[in-house]
Amino acid sequence: MAFLRRLGWYLVGLSIGIVFLVFFLQKKSEETGTEFCYFPNCRVLKDLRSKPLVFGDKLQETFRDTILIQSFLKDGDIDFRNSDTKSEPCKIYRIEKDIDNRKRILQVQNCKDSIVVESLSY
Known part of the structure; x- marks a missing residue:
């Protein structure tokens, strides 16, 4: 049971991190005129x-x-x-x-x- 609880918290943190990363990278994308070279x-x-x-x-x-x-x-x-x-x-x-x-x-x-x-x- 402890493993499932840790796995759940890990997935919650991972999903929050992915949402933050997608939001941050979308803001830096070509839509705003910034490109990564x-x-x-x-x-x-x-x-x-x-x-x-x-x-x-x-x-x-x-x-x-x-x-x-x-x-x-x-x-x-x-x-x-x-x-x-x-x-x-x-x-x-x-x-x-x-x-x-x-x-x-x-x-x-x-x-x-x-x-x-x-x-x-x-």
Whole structure:
């Protein structure tokens, strides 16, 4: 009988903890604009999205589409192997994304105050 009483109290405490945790995590979810980024790809893309966008001089006029660039910064995959993450003062990242079953590559410079879009290759 003592075991069942302890099990009951354990389940009561566990259910209260789960309700509290669900309430806390729901408040921190995307509904409030907060997202949890733990992986390097997600963290770099989140940092890039937080800065103003500047188009480089070499970028063609047809590729100066903010919506297209924002789609890379939201759903792209950073190619860390071909990126220069140690350069100063701006780090250079290559972001890949499949559009219409073809791989597109966006190259950006991540500076302190802004990001500079250098090139977009098809």
